[in-house]
Amino acid sequence: xxxxxxxxxxxxxxxxxxxxxxxxxxxxxxxxxxxxxxxxxxxxxxxxxxxxxxxxxxxxxxxxxxxxxxxxxxxxxxxxxxxxxxxxxxxxxxxxxxxxxxxxxxxxxxxxxxxxxxxxxxxxxxxxxxxxxxxxxxxxxxxxxxxxxxxxxxxxxxxxxxxxxxxxxxxxxxxxxxxxxxxxxxxxxxxxxxxxxxxxxxxxxxxxxxxxxxxxxxxxxxxxxxxxxxxxxxxxxxxxxxxxxxxxxxxxxxxxxxxxxxxxxxxxxxxxxxxxxxxxxxxxxxxxxxxxxxxxxxxxxxxxxxxxxxxxxxxxxxxxxxxxxxxxxxxxxxxxxxxxxxxxxxxxxxxxxxxxxxxxxxxxxxxxxxxxxxxxxxxxxxxxxxxxxxxxxxxxxxxxxxxxxxxxxxxxxxxxxxxxxxxxxxxxxxxxxxxxxxxxxxxxxxxxxxxxxxxxxxxxxxxxxxxxxxxxxxxxxxxxxxxxxxxxxxxxxxxxxxxxxxxxxxxxxxxxxxxxxxxxxx
Amino acid sequence: xxxxxxxxxxxxxxxxxxxxxxxxxxxxxxxxxxxxxxxxxxxxxxxxxxxxxxxxxxxxxxxxxxxxxxxxxxxxxxxxxxxxxxxxxxxxxxxxxxxxxxxxxxxxxxxxxxxxx
Numbered sequence: 001x002x003x004x005x006x007x008x009x010x011x012x013x014x015x016x017x018x019x020x021x022x023x024x025x026x027x028x029x030x031x032x033x034x035x036x037x038x039x040x041x042x043x044x045x046x047x048x049x050x051x052x053x054x055x056x057x058x059x060x061x062x063x064x065x066x067x068x069x070x071x072x073x074x075x076x077x078x079x080x081x082x083x084x085x086x087x088x089x090x091x092x093x094x095x096x097x098x099x100x101x102x103x104x105x106x107x108x109x110x111x112x113x114x115x116x117x118x119x120x121x122x123x124x125x126x127x128x129x130x131x132x133x134x135x136x137x138x139x140x141x142x143x144x145x146x147x148x149x150x151x152x153x154x155x156x157x158x159x160x161x162x163x164x165x166x167x168x169x170x171x172x173x174x175x176x177x178x179x180x181x182x183x184x185x186x187x188x189x190x191x192x193x194x195x196x197x198x199x200x201x202x203x204x205x206x207x208x209x210x211x212x213x214x215x216x217x218x219x220x221x222x223x224x225x226x227x228x229x230x231x232x233x234x235x236x237x238x239x240x241x242x243x244x245x246x247x248x249x250x251x252x253x254x255x256x257x258x259x260x261x262x263x264x265x266x267x268x269x270x271x272x273x274x275x276x277x278x279x280x281x282x283x284x285x286x287x288x289x290x291x292x293x294x295x296x297x298x299x300x301x302x303x304x305x306x307x308x309x310x311x312x313x314x315x316x317x318x319x320x321x322x323x324x325x326x327x328x329x330x331x332x333x334x335x336x337x338x339x340x341x342x343x344x345x346x347x348x349x350x351x352x353x354x355x356x357x358x359x360x361x362x363x364x365x366x367x368x369x370x371x372x373x374x375x376x377x378x379x380x381x382x383x384x385x386x387x388x389x390x391x392x393x394x395x396x397x398x399x400x401x402x403x404x405x406x407x408x409x410x411x412x413x414x415x416x417x418x419x420x421x422x423x424x425x426x427x428x429x430x431x432x433x434x435x436x437x438x439x440x441x442x443x444x445x446x447x448x449x450x451x452x453x454x455x456x457x458x459x460x461x462x463x464x465x466x467x468x469x470x471x472x473x474x475x476x477x478x479x480x481x482x483x484x485x486x487x488x489x490x491x492x493x494x495x496x497x498x499x500x501x502x503x504x505x506x507x508x509x510x511x512x513x514x515x516x517x518x519x520x521x522x
Numbered sequence: 523x524x525x526x527x528x529x530x531x532x533x534x535x536x537x538x539x540x541x542x543x544x545x546x547x548x549x550x551x552x553x554x555x556x557x558x559x560x561x562x563x564x565x566x567x568x569x570x571x572x573x574x575x576x577x578x579x580x581x582x583x584x585x586x587x588x589x590x591x592x593x594x595x596x597x598x599x600x601x602x603x604x605x606x607x608x609x610x611x612x613x614x615x616x617x618x619x620x621x622x623x624x625x626x627x628x629x630x631x632x633x634x635x636x637x638x639x
Contacts, residue, residue, distance in 0.1 A: 020588075020589075021589070086585075086588070381563070381564070382564065387591065388556040388558060388591045388592075389556065389558035389591075399558075400559050403555065403556060403558060403559045404555065404559065407554070407555060407556070446619065446624050449615075449618055449619060449622060449624065450615050450618075450619070452618065453611055453614040453615040453617075453618045453619075454611045454614075454615065456614070457611035457614045464614060465614075467614075467618050468614065468617050468618050468621055471618055471621040471622050472621055474622075479622065497598075498590070498595060498598075499556075499590075499591055499592060499595055500553070500554060500590065500591070500592030500593065500594030500595025500596070500597075500598065501554050501555070501556065501592060501594075501595075502554070503554040506554075515549045
């Protein structure tokens with residue numbers, strides 16, 4: 001009997017592939033954080049939690065440890081976003097070459113199944129909470145399909161608590177808890193709403209606390225609430241943050257929270273939701289600001305960023321002790337050759353140290369891609385390789401001008417003097433520690449600051465003093481924003497240098513050196 | 523794998539190839555601008571990698587230009603970009619800790635050693 005049970009056991013390897021290099025991939029920061037990877041991905045631990053006991057699950061996150069192609073598995077499952085696509089296919093091809101059965105799912109497979117299909121024996125399209133258990137049942141019976149397509153979006157409350165035991169202990173700087181999926185807005189370029197829908201689905205505050213408890217028990221004191229837009233449903237967000245505030249106050253060590261929200265969180269005059277977020281421990285918010293050009297915002301239906309003063313809004317958030325990290329995009333139809341300099345001016349004035357800048361891309365499934373296809377304005381490039389390229393043919397400039405403007409802007413943003421100026425504006429907006437609504441970060445984390453100084457000392461004469469100059473701006477202020485800004489800046493420098501676009505000459509030019517001697521590409 | 527050629531040699535060779543491609547009358551090729559700026563598509567990129575392989579007489583990945591999207595990046599990668607000797611960061615550490623009012627603490631022994639436990 002025991003032998004029979006043993007024979008029925010299945011071994012499944014689940015892999016999160018390494019992303020390609022970008023400002024979102026946080027390279028070269030493990031010597032500062034002390035953790036192999038920056039941010040956790042909870043997709044695979046969620047699948048692990050759905051497995052029956054006769055299945056043995058092994059999870060490998062390539063950001064933490066390498067994949068071994070040796071060994072025999074009953075199934076190899078691979079997830080991933082667009083930025084992981086090339087590595088996802090490489091891993092799948094190698095396992096299949098060795099005769100292993102390969103399944104691929106996740107956001108990229110769901111949005112671009114036609115690209116993934118040739119690399120997978122089994123394809124999962126859509127959220128896997130419903131299809132994965134169905135597949136496992138089929139798999140254990142020995143008869144499975146080649147494609148599992150989720151017909152509906154799930155009730156998020158039914159998603160299991162991720163099984164963190166499948167991840168390497170202390171593998172990440174940031175733990176992750178997801179409280180909702182979906183976003184009610186309809187930005188033309190956004191593929192999240194294509195995949196996760198515009199009707200936001202939520203977990204109850206009790207359920208969120210249970211997941212936070214688990215993260216805390218695993219040693220995480222920095223946790224990212226990985227919602228697509230945390231404050232889109234203000235009542236829900238307030239209920240959650242009230243519960244989190246009480247939870248955090250009861251913790252022996254306070255937890256620092258990060259999330260993503262939209263700038264309209266500042267629309268209420270007395271800002272009760274923002275105060276609540278700060279009291280709960282929110283210290284950093286990614287905000288899709290995209291551009292200060294209102295014509296561009298109107299063009300892509302980013303209505304939540306219109307009819308407001310974006311600089312004042314950013315300062316309102318910062319005044320609650322919350323650092324704004326901005327997603328910015330170049331290459332909208334309404335953008336002109338003047339837009340690059342205007343964008344720099346805006347970001348310097350707003351004091352946003354961490355800027356994730358990319359060129360507009362028309363992603364699979366988005367209304368933007370449909371519109372540009374109809375206008376015959378798509379270039380036939382593979383999106384996964386588009387870190388320094390775009391499939392969009394711009395309207396008011398050539399492709400070369402867009403590239404040159406973007407490279408100039410990246411060099412300006414990450415020239416030490418401009419980074420320090422933005423950090424100084426941010427520090428000046430912060431409340432004093434005595435008046436801060438949120439719990440303070442530990443200042444006396446000596447080992448962390450030693451690692452910062454050591455890491456920056458390897459970057460050359462222009463950069464080695466950046467931490468010291470930055471620290472001078474934070475007397476009497478909470479240093480959490482300084483910590484994460486310095487971790488990010490280290491990775492941004494690594495990205496620009498490894499791409500080979502790091503060019504101090506660009507930072508000396510008041511605007512990009514455009515030239516019209518090259519013919520437009522495409 | 524690294525080449526015996528210097529980063530400057532590799533970058534100069536790549537810039538010359540790109541300049542020939544865009545035309546001698548076009549603006550001078552800048553090694554810090556992406557290959558996509560010069561209109562390289564995926565087929566051109568694979569061809570460039572093959573030419574580079576022949577010139578260097580060493581294997582070069584066909585996807586090199588995806589991972590290293592400028593002449594400068596490829597040159598630094600292939601030349602191995604020798605690291606500067608590790609500096610002594612004691613002065614930086616001390617100054618930063620003092621600025622953060624952490625001077626009462628002794629520097630941690632982990633500062634210059636392995637960071638993972």
